[in-house]
Amino acid sequence: MIQSIAEPSSKLPASSFSTRERILGAAEELFASHGFAGASLRQVTASAKVNLAAVNYHFGSKDNLIEEVFRRRLDDLNKRRLLALEGARTRSSPGIDDVLDAFIRPALELSISVHGGTAFVRVLARAFAEHNDRLRKFLSDNYGHVLREFAGDIATLLPDLAKEELYWRLDIISGALTYAMTDFGVIQRPHGVSRDEHRERGIQHLIRFAVAGLRAP
Amino acid sequence: MIQSIAEPSSKLPASSFSTRERILGAAEELFASHGFAGASLRQVTASAKVNLAAVNYHFGSKDNLIEEVFRRRLDDLNKRRLLALEGARTRSSPGIDDVLDAFIRPALELSISVHGGTAFVRVLARAFAEHNDRLRKFLSDNYGHVLREFAGDIATLLPDLAKEELYWRLDIISGALTYAMTDFGVIQRPHGVSRDEHRERGIQHLIRFAVAGLRAP
DNA sequence: CTAAGATTCAAACGCTCGTTTGATTTTTTC
DNA sequence: GAAAAAATCAAACGAGCGTTTGAATCTTAG
Numbered sequence: 001m002i003q004s005i006a007e008p009s010s011k012l013p014a015s016s017f018s019t020r021e022r023i024l025g026a027a028e029e030l031f032a033s034h035g036f037a038g039a040s041l042r043q044v045t046a047s048a049k050v051n052l053a054a055v056n057y058h059f060g061s062k063d064n065l066i067e068e069v070f071r072r073r074l075d076d077l078n079k080r081r082l083l084a085l086e087g088a089r090t091r092s093s094p095g096i097d098d099v100l101d102a103f104i105r106p107a108l109e110l111s112i113s114v115h116g117g118t119a120f121v122r123v124l125a126r127a128f129a130e131h132n133d134r135l136r137k138f139l140s141d142n143y144g145h146v147l148r149e150f151a152g153d154i155a156t157l158l159p160d161l162a163k164e165e166l167y168w169r170l171d172i173i174s175g176a177l178t179y180a181m182t183d184f185g186v187i188q189r190p191h192g193v194s195r196d197e198h199r200e201r202g203i204q205h206l207i208r209f210a211v212a213g214l215r216a217p
Numbered sequence: 218m219i220q221s222i223a224e225p226s227s228k229l230p231a232s233s234f235s236t237r238e239r240i241l242g243a244a245e246e247l248f249a250s251h252g253f254a255g256a257s258l259r260q261v262t263a264s265a266k267v268n269l270a271a272v273n274y275h276f277g278s279k280d281n282l283i284e285e286v287f288r289r290r291l292d293d294l295n296k297r298r299l300l301a302l303e304g305a306r307t308r309s310s311p312g313i314d315d316v317l318d319a320f321i322r323p324a325l326e327l328s329i330s331v332h333g334g335t336a337f338v339r340v341l342a343r344a345f346a347e348h349n350d351r352l353r354k355f356l357s358d359n360y361g362h363v364l365r366e367f368a369g370d371i372a373t374l375l376p377d378l379a380k381e382e383l384y385w386r387l388d389i390i391s392g393a394l395t396y397a398m399t400d401f402g403v404i405q406r407p408h409g410v411s412r413d414e415h416r417e418r419g420i421q422h423l424i425r426f427a428v429a430g431l432r433a434p
Numbered sequence: 435c436t437a438a439g440a441t442t443c444a445a446a447c448g449c450t451c452g453t454t455t456g457a458t459t460t461t462t463t464c
Numbered sequence: 465g466a467a468a469a470a471a472t473c474a475a476a477c478g479a480g481c482g483t484t485t486g487a488a489t490c491t492t493a494g
Contacts, residue, residue: 019471035347037255040451051473056453058471122346128396129339129346130252168422172393179345179392205385209430216429236441257481268443273483275441435494442489450481461470 020058022048025116028069032122036066036130067138070127073110073120074142080106081146085153097211099153104177104210108203111181112196121181128178147174158214166214173210180206237275239265242333245286249339253283253347284355287344290327290337291359297323298363302370314428316370321394321427325420328398329413342399345392364391375431383431390427397423 026048030039041062045052059065084102088094110117127135151170155163180202189198243265247256258279262269276282301319305311327334344352368387372380397419406415 035252035254037252041453042451051471052452053454053473054471062452126346129343129399165422168419169426172397172423172426175396176389176393179396180389202385205382206389208433209386209389212433213426213430216425258483259480268441269482270443270484271441279482438491438493440489440491443487445485445487447484448482451479452477453479454477455475457473457475459470459472461468463468464466 019048019050019054022050023055023058023065024069024072027065028116028123029119031066031069031126032119035126041065063134066135069120069123070135070138071142073114073117074139077106077110078142078146080109082149085149089153094153094157096154096157096214097207099150099157100173100207100210100214103150103173104203104207107177107181108199112199121178125178125181128175154214161214169214169216172213176206176210236265236267236271239267240272240275240282241286241289244282245333245340246336248283248286248343249336252343258282280351283352286337286340287352287355287359290331290334291356294323294327295359295363297326299366302366306370311370311374313371313374313431314424316367316374317390317424317427317431320367320390321420321424324394324398325416329416338395338398342395345395371431378431386431386433389430393423393427 023044027039027044030043030047033039034043041055042052044065045055048054055062055065059068081103084106085099088098088102091098107121111121112118114120127139130136147170151166154170155161155166158166181199189195193201240261244256244261247260247264250256251260258272259269261282262272265271272279272282276285298320301323302316305315305319308315324338328338329335331337344356347353364387368383371387372378372383375383398416406412410418
């Protein structure tokens with residue numbers, strides 16, 4: 001019979017785990033390059049080298065698979081961001097750049113160090129473009145409290161900045177960060193510079209830019 | 218017989234013009250909300266109240282229709298941006314904010330004053346998320362020279378800023394601008410503030426943020 | 435007015451989509 | 465090692481996809 005979908009983390013036989021993970025990895029890659037509607041389950045299962053019916057068996061539907069692709073990465077990203085923020089707080093006198101770094105660096109590390117992370121960041125950017133209400137609510141639930149946490153810390157560091165203004169600027173930074181991490185831009189990667197190095201440079205530029213923007217009069 | 222697709226601007230009977238425009242408008246709206254793969258030609262033609270075959274008759278294919286949706290708006294946007302830049306140049310002593318305004322304001326005006334402009338901006342954001350090579354080449358062809366024009370002016374205003382750094386920052390601004398204009402963000406529109414007013418405020422914040430970011434040490 | 439051309443239309447084409455089914459194989463449990 | 469449960473599989477389902485066709489209708493020009 002079909003196993004419970006409601007508790008995906010309940011103890012699963014090791015054999016099924018492999019199939020599940022293979023599907024998630026292939027889906028992440030294909031959603032990144034073709035979009036949610038553009039990537040078919042036949043492409044996904046072929047790439048994952050599993051049977052077509054495995055998706056509906058393990059996830060119930062394509063929509064649930066999409067959601068699971070997000071959950072797997074976002075849970076981890078949020079934990080790392082909050083951990084990095086804790087680290088910045090315990091520093092002697094943390095500056096705005098420290099807080100911003102705690103926000104940006106985990107996303108950078110995800111995008112370069114985690115296998116499949118590059119694809120996931122592109123999936124995330126697609127999610128922003130989707131005005132799909134279900135997806136937005138899901139992201140807001142998994143994302144909103146982290147943003148508020150960071151906003152609180154920056155607010156105490158910039159006491160003269162109006163709350164509304166601060167939220168606007170953090171929102172702009174989020175957009176620019178998403179954009180910067182996905183190689184959307186027109187900037188060509190120079191010869192002799194690796195893809196990871198190129199992205200690292202982009203983030204350095206972004207942090208400098210963002211700090212100055214936050215401090216704007 | 219089927220008319221030439223190669224010259225869409227050649228004199229067309231007025232009657233066909235109406236059908237063409239209705240298709241473009243409906244496609245723009247549906248591509249914005251469901252994506253290029255997610256919106257079907259049957260949805261488009263139903264929304265436009267034209268026959269299904271009209272799309273292939275007037276545009277040849279779905280891909281050509283997508284391209285035409287971009288061309289219609291981008292030609293105009295680019296003209297307005299370069300015109301605004303000309304205006305800034307003839308000013309007595311134009312500052313960075315004047316140049317940035319010339320870049321951002323036409324996009325803002327498109328998104329609030331032009332019928333369908335809001336939808337188009339969302340379509341544009343989707344195009345960024347698509348790594349579709351054909352689309353990227355098309356956008357680069359229609360967009361690259363304008364970006365270079367603005368970069369040149371800002372470079373003379375910030376002579377100490379390295380070329381590479383400048384291009385990075387302009388790229389970040391482009392991403393943030395696209396993001397800001399599409400209501401991607403998490404900021405809720407306050408009660409009593411119209412949608413247009415809300416977007417106008419966002420742009421004001423963006424310009425202030427961007428000017429400070431460009432001037433970053 | 436009439437012939438020619440441009441446009442619209444209903445219908446169908448072959449294809450791929452997400453999902454379901456029921457049998458079969460593998461794994462777990464006692 | 466046999467019964468139960470979980471997982472995999474090939475095959476098919478109806479639906480929707482982009483595109484094509486050929487006839488019908490409308491518009492234009494001589």
